[in-house]
Amino acid sequence: MTSNYKLSFDSLRFQLADIDAWLLVADTRGVNVWCAAGKGTFSTEEIIYSVQQSRLQQLVNHRTLILPQLGATGVAAYKLTKGCGFKAKFGPIRSNDLPRFLRNKQRTDETMRSVTFNLRERAVLIPVEIYLLMKPMAIATLAVLLLSGIGPSIFSATAAWSRGAYFIGASLIGVGCGAFLVPLILPWLPGRQFWIKGLLPGLAGSLICWGLFVSTGEVTPLEGLSLLLWITAFSSYLAMNFTGSTPFTSPSGVEHEMRRGMVFQATAVAVSLLLWLASPFIG
Amino acid sequence: MQDFRYIDNIVTLQLDGKSCIGCGNCVTVCPHRIFGLTERKAEITDRDACMECGACAKNCPVGAISVNPGVGCAAEIMAQWVNKLAGRKIIDGCC
Numbered sequence: 001m002t003s004n005y006k007l008s009f010d011s012l013r014f015q016l017a018d019i020d021a022w023l024l025v026a027d028t029r030g031v032n033v034w035c036a037a038g039k040g041t042f043s044t045e046e047i048i049y050s051v052q053q054s055r056l057q058q059l060v061n062h063r064t065l066i067l068p069q070l071g072a073t074g075v076a077a078y079k080l081t082k083g084c085g086f087k088a089k090f091g092p093i094r095s096n097d098l099p100r101f102l103r104n105k106q107r108t109d110e111t112m113r114s115v116t117f118n119l120r121e122r123a124v125l126i127p128v129e130i131y132l133l134m135k136p137m138a139i140a141t142l143a144v145l146l147l148s149g150i151g152p153s154i155f156s157a158t159a160a161w162s163r164g165a166y167f168i169g170a171s172l173i174g175v176g177c178g179a180f181l182v183p184l185i186l187p188w189l190p191g192r193q194f195w196i197k198g199l200l201p202g203l204a205g206s207l208i209c210w211g212l213f214v215s216t217g218e219v220t221p222l223e224g225l226s227l228l229l230w231i232t233a234f235s236s237y238l239a240m241n242f243t244g245s246t247p248f249t250s251p252s253g254v255e256h257e258m259r260r261g262m263v264f265q266a267t268a269v270a271v272s273l274l275l276w277l278a279s280p281f282i283g
Numbered sequence: 284m285q286d287f288r289y290i291d292n293i294v295t296l297q298l299d300g301k302s303c304i305g306c307g308n309c310v311t312v313c314p315h316r317i318f319g320l321t322e323r324k325a326e327i328t329d330r331d332a333c334m335e336c337g338a339c340a341k342n343c344p345v346g347a348i349s350v351n352p353g354v355g356c357a358a359e360i361m362a363q364w365v366n367k368l369a370g371r372k373i374i375d376g377c378c
Contacts, residue, residue: 038336038354072312072338073352090311114284115314187286194357244356246287248315250335251353253290255360 001047001067001088003028003036012095019102022060026050037074044076048083057085066091066106069113115247122183125245129179129238137175141168147273151280159280166219167276170209170227171234177201178238183245194249195261198239202232222282226275233268236261284315284332294333295351300324302347309339309348 001024002012009025016023026046028036036042047065051057065088067075077088092101092112101108144167149160181201182189189197206228214224240261243249298309305323314336317329325347327333337352353359362374 034336035354037338038352069312070314070338072342073336074341076341076344078306078308078342078344093314110316113311113314114316116284117287192288192290240357244354244358246355248284248287248332248334249289249355250294250333251355251360252295252335252351253293254355254357256290256293258357258360 001026001050001065001071003031003033003042003071005030005032005036008032008095012098015095015098019099021102022056024050024054024056024065033068034070034073037071040074042071043074044079044083047075047080047088051084051086063087064089068095069093069108070115117186117247119184122186125242126180126183129183129242129245130175133175133179133238137171140171144168144171147277150277163219163223163280166213166223166227167230169213170231173205173209174202174231174234175238177205177231178235179242181205182235182239182242186242186246193253193257193261194243195236195240195257195264198236199232201239202235203228205235206231220279222275222279226272226279229268229272229275233265233272236268237265240265288331289334289355291331294330294335295349296327296330296333296335296339297349298325298327299347299349300326302345304345304347306344308342308344312338312342314338 002008004025004027012023026042027050028041028046031039031041033042047067051065063086065080065086067077067088067090069090070093072090075088077090080086080088089106090108091106092098092108093115094112097108097112101112145160145164148164148167149155149157151159178198178201182198185201186197189200191197191199209227209231210224213219213227214221219227240258243254303325305320305325307320307325309325310318310320315329315332315334317327317332318339319326319328333350334355335350335352337350340348340350340352365374366372
């Protein structure tokens with residue numbers, strides 16, 4: 001039993017290449033098992049419907065369904081026997097454990113039943129984070145260019161480009177910290193709350209920014225301070241957003257940390273923008 | 284998963300030991316292995332590792348487990364806040 005998320009289905013087929021078995025695919029509208037189970041499309045009712053729709057009773061002699069363990073969030077296995085005549089058991093979390101599970105008389109061990117979040121699993125999420133960021137970043141860039149042009153001469157297109165470029169440069173450093181560095185070094189970052197985990201990479205990025213722009217005299221120290229606050233707040237925000245990609249953060253915990261982290265992030269961004277707007281007037 | 288610890292004393296997970304029948308479904312489905320079974324009763328061995336996915340409560344035949352299930356995702360919670368403030372669905376959350 002699986003969902004019709006293409007990547008899950010393909011990896012399942014790949015793992016079962018040498019094994020003679022039927023695959024029953026529930027229609028979860030292209031969403032993976034865990035997310036679909038959480039959202040209610042990979043559900044007890046859906047499994048019963050899929051079994052009946054496919055006339056599984058006529059296709060196979062046995063009466064056992066093997067469900068992916070992460071589907072348990074949406075499927076009450078004990079209700080399936082009554083619902084469709086098939087006894088359900090939860091198999092391993094990862095499809096690459098299935099051959100071992102089947103060889104092992106359909107028994108699981110603790111490693112098959114535990115979620116992991118190793119370096120590789122974290123690294124593959126980085127492109128997704130970046131992709132989701134592109135649209136809001138494009139809008140923010142426009143806003144930053146407009147704000148950067150404001151000065152003693154009311155609006156200067158030259159200043160918009162030259163000053164705006166530094167802010168955009170700082171934003172890219174922020175993305176490097178919050179969306180690249182944080183996922184990669186997550187287990188070693190200090191703090192339990194993700195908005196705190198984003199602070200240290202943000203400060204490190206700010207130092208790089210200071211070295212590139214302030215030490216060389218390209219921006220004033222006041223502007224440098226503005227960029228420092230911006231990078232740190234942005235990195236903190238991106239780290240907080242990474243909670244959704246991890247398999248161990250609870251909604252209660254995320255809500256708790258958002259109430260704290262967002263106060264810091266909003267304050268830092270407000271002060272940063274104020275300094276950025278004020279610096280052309282101060283000189 | 285022992286490399287990763289989230290915030291302590293925050294999850295809504297509750298187990299009612301009196302109504303537990305010791306079927307072990309919660310032990311099976313938990314992706315963080317936080318349940319144990321001793322003398323035909325389930326017990327929570329590592330409550331702070333719970334991510335409130337809700338699999339245990341869903342698969343408990345006697346309703347002995349209660350948890351406020353959801354996804355631990357900042358974008359999703361932000362969407363919930365915005366939609367609650369607006370009184371209708373303006374933005375989608377994640378996944």
